Amino acid sequence: MWKWMLCWMSLLNAENLAAQGFPVAISELMGDPLPSIGLPSEEYIELTNVSDKPINISGWMISNHLTQSRLPDSLVIAPGEYLLLCPGRAIDLFQEFGRCIGLRPFPVISNAGDTILLYDNAAKLMHAVAYTPALFTTDQATGGWSLELVNTAYACQQTGNWAPSSNSRGGSPGMPNAQDTEWFEAVQPQAINAWGSSDSTVRILFSAAVNQAAAERPGNYRFKEDLKAIKARIVAPFGREVELLLNKEMKKEQIYSLTVTGMGACAEQPATTGIEYTLSVGLADAGEKTVRINEILFDPAPGGKTYVELLHAGNGPVNLARLQVGSRGSNGRLSRLRSLVPSTRFLYPGEYLVVSESVGWVKQQFHVKFPARLVESKALPPLSITSGQLVLVEEDSSLLDELHYSADWHHPQLRNKKNIALERKEITQETQQPDNWSSAAMHAGYGTPGYQNSQSGELAGADNFFLETEGFSPDGDGIQDICTIFYRFRQAGSLTSIRIYDRRGILKRVLVNNVISAAAGKFLWDGTDAHGHKLPSGLYLLIADTWHRSGKTKRYRMAVTLGRKY
Structure with a gap:
C-alpha cells in the first residue's frame, strides 16, 4: 500500500505550484465591467511576463474550472510585456491597450467570486487567482472596476496582494497597474487548522501561501505522538494547504498534537527556524453532536x-x-x-x-x-x-x-x-x-469573538472591589502610573458606575457610568479629571455602585493616594 501511496503523492506533485516566482502571472482581472467607468464593457484577463526572459506560451490554457480556452500557437511574451485576453467578439475594443488575444470560448468571471487558473502546454499549473468581489468598496461593488495584482514579485501571494484599481478609467489593461507597491508587505503564513484527510494523510491550512521548499520538508512537522511525516506536498492552486503522508494510520478515537515550524512567505527564502504552531489533528467523528x-x-x-x-x-x-x-x-x-x-x-x-x-x-x-x-x-x-x-x-x-x-x-x-x-x-x-x-x-469591548466569553462562569467568594495599590504616581516613569481597580462578582452581568471625589467631597470624574461588567475584570484611572486635566496630589475617594438584573445593588468605597513629582 505504501508504495502505491508514494506513487500517488508523486503524481499529485505534478500539480504543485510551479516555481513560486511565477514568471508569467495573471496580473489584472475585470470580472464585472458594467457599468463602464471608462473601459470597454467587456471582461478581460491580463497576463504579465515578470521574468527577464521571453517565454513561449503557445498552447497554454486559461480556465475558470468550467471553461478552458487554449492560447494560440507561436505566442511569445517578452520580458515585462502585458498580454490581454478578452472574449473573441471584443478584440477590436481592446486594441488601443496593446496586444490582445480574443478567446472563443472565454472563461467568464463570475461576479460572485471565481478562480482563474493558468496552465502551461503540459497542463502544469502556472498561476491561479481568486477573484474576490469583497475587496471592492461599496461604490466599486456596483461594477466597472478591475482587481489588480499589487506586487508581481509576490504573485504567489493572494492575501494583501490584490486590490481594486485606482485608475480613473476603472482599470489599467496593458499598462503598469495603478496600485502602489509601497504599502505591500509579504504575509508570513500561520498554521491555523489541521485535519485527517484520510487514515494516513493530514491536511494543514495556512493563513497565506507558504514557501514550497519549506512546506515540502517533512522535518518541519513533528507529532507529539508516535506519528511521523514521511512526505509533504504543497496543494494547488493557492499554496495555502500542505498534505502530509504519515508513516502509519491514525487511530479514529485519538486526537494528535502536531507542531509546524520553519515556514516562510511563498516568494522568500525558506526559514530554517521560526515561530512554532501547535495544532490538534484527528479524524472526523461523525457521532459528535456537541x-x-x-x-x-x-x-x-x-x-x-x-x-x-x-x-x-x-x-x-x-x-x-x-x-x-x-x-x-x-x-x-x-x-x-x-x-x-x-x-x-x-x-x-x-x-x-x-x-x-x-x-x-x-x-x-x-x-x-x-x-x-x-x-x-x-x-x-x-x-x-x-x-x-x-x-x-x-x-x-x-x-x-x-x-x-x-x-x-x-x-x-x-x-x-x-x-x-x-x-x-x-x-x-x-x-x-x-x-x-x-x-x-x-x-x-462588548464582544469576545473567538475566545472565552466575558460573562461565562460564576466565581466563588463574595462580590468585591479592590485596588492594586493604595497609592499611585502618574508621572510617566513606568512605576505605578495607573490606578487599577479590580472587581469580581459571583454572578456576571452587573452594571457598574465609578465616581471619583477629592478629599473635600467634590466630584472630579465619573470614570464609568452604568457599564456592563464581567464576572471579573478591572478599570483604570490615570489621575485626570473629567476634562483630561491632571489632578493634584492628594487623597481621593472612589465610590463604585453596582446593580444586577436580579435587583441586587451594592456600594463600595475605596481610598487611594495620588502622588506627583513637582
Missing part, C-alpha cells in the same frame, strides 16, 4: 456585519464543512440553510470558531485575540435586531443547536444595545434559557 452556539452579534453598528460564535463542548473532532446554519420559517420548518463554512475546517474539543460575512469588519470593531478562529462566510441568515432564530444542523438536517434570541435578553438597564454581543454564560445549560445569556462586558 457544537453549540456560544455568542451572537445580531445588531451591529451601521455598515457592520453580524457574527456567530460556536464552541465545541464535546470530545471528538467535527468537520464543520458538514454543518449547515439557517433559521425557521413561520411554519416551523427549517429555512435558509447554507453550508456553515466554505471549505473543510475542523473544530476540536474546547475550540471556538466565529463565522461572519466580514471578518475584516469584526477585527476592526472588536478585540480579536485569535484571528485564525474567524472564518468569512455568507452562510448566516438575516438576523433581526429585535428577535430571531438561528439553527445549526448537520447535512442531513438533524439538529445540533437552536437559538431563539431576543433583544430583551440584553441587560434591562442598557439603553443602546447596538454593537453589543449576547454571550452564553454556561455551555452546559440549555441554549434557550434566557437567563443563560447576557450582554458582553464593557472591559471586553
Whole structure:
C-alpha cells in the first residue's frame, strides 16, 4: 500500500505550484465591467511576463474550472510585456491597450467570486487567482472596476496582494497597474487548522501561501505522538494547504498534537527556524453532536456585519464543512440553510470558531485575540435586531443547536444595545434559557469573538472591589502610573458606575457610568479629571455602585493616594 501511496503523492506533485516566482502571472482581472467607468464593457484577463526572459506560451490554457480556452500557437511574451485576453467578439475594443488575444470560448468571471487558473502546454499549473468581489468598496461593488495584482514579485501571494484599481478609467489593461507597491508587505503564513484527510494523510491550512521548499520538508512537522511525516506536498492552486503522508494510520478515537515550524512567505527564502504552531489533528467523528452556539452579534453598528460564535463542548473532532446554519420559517420548518463554512475546517474539543460575512469588519470593531478562529462566510441568515432564530444542523438536517434570541435578553438597564454581543454564560445549560445569556462586558469591548466569553462562569467568594495599590504616581516613569481597580462578582452581568471625589467631597470624574461588567475584570484611572486635566496630589475617594438584573445593588468605597513629582 505504501508504495502505491508514494506513487500517488508523486503524481499529485505534478500539480504543485510551479516555481513560486511565477514568471508569467495573471496580473489584472475585470470580472464585472458594467457599468463602464471608462473601459470597454467587456471582461478581460491580463497576463504579465515578470521574468527577464521571453517565454513561449503557445498552447497554454486559461480556465475558470468550467471553461478552458487554449492560447494560440507561436505566442511569445517578452520580458515585462502585458498580454490581454478578452472574449473573441471584443478584440477590436481592446486594441488601443496593446496586444490582445480574443478567446472563443472565454472563461467568464463570475461576479460572485471565481478562480482563474493558468496552465502551461503540459497542463502544469502556472498561476491561479481568486477573484474576490469583497475587496471592492461599496461604490466599486456596483461594477466597472478591475482587481489588480499589487506586487508581481509576490504573485504567489493572494492575501494583501490584490486590490481594486485606482485608475480613473476603472482599470489599467496593458499598462503598469495603478496600485502602489509601497504599502505591500509579504504575509508570513500561520498554521491555523489541521485535519485527517484520510487514515494516513493530514491536511494543514495556512493563513497565506507558504514557501514550497519549506512546506515540502517533512522535518518541519513533528507529532507529539508516535506519528511521523514521511512526505509533504504543497496543494494547488493557492499554496495555502500542505498534505502530509504519515508513516502509519491514525487511530479514529485519538486526537494528535502536531507542531509546524520553519515556514516562510511563498516568494522568500525558506526559514530554517521560526515561530512554532501547535495544532490538534484527528479524524472526523461523525457521532459528535456537541457544537453549540456560544455568542451572537445580531445588531451591529451601521455598515457592520453580524457574527456567530460556536464552541465545541464535546470530545471528538467535527468537520464543520458538514454543518449547515439557517433559521425557521413561520411554519416551523427549517429555512435558509447554507453550508456553515466554505471549505473543510475542523473544530476540536474546547475550540471556538466565529463565522461572519466580514471578518475584516469584526477585527476592526472588536478585540480579536485569535484571528485564525474567524472564518468569512455568507452562510448566516438575516438576523433581526429585535428577535430571531438561528439553527445549526448537520447535512442531513438533524439538529445540533437552536437559538431563539431576543433583544430583551440584553441587560434591562442598557439603553443602546447596538454593537453589543449576547454571550452564553454556561455551555452546559440549555441554549434557550434566557437567563443563560447576557450582554458582553464593557472591559471586553462588548464582544469576545473567538475566545472565552466575558460573562461565562460564576466565581466563588463574595462580590468585591479592590485596588492594586493604595497609592499611585502618574508621572510617566513606568512605576505605578495607573490606578487599577479590580472587581469580581459571583454572578456576571452587573452594571457598574465609578465616581471619583477629592478629599473635600467634590466630584472630579465619573470614570464609568452604568457599564456592563464581567464576572471579573478591572478599570483604570490615570489621575485626570473629567476634562483630561491632571489632578493634584492628594487623597481621593472612589465610590463604585453596582446593580444586577436580579435587583441586587451594592456600594463600595475605596481610598487611594495620588502622588506627583513637582
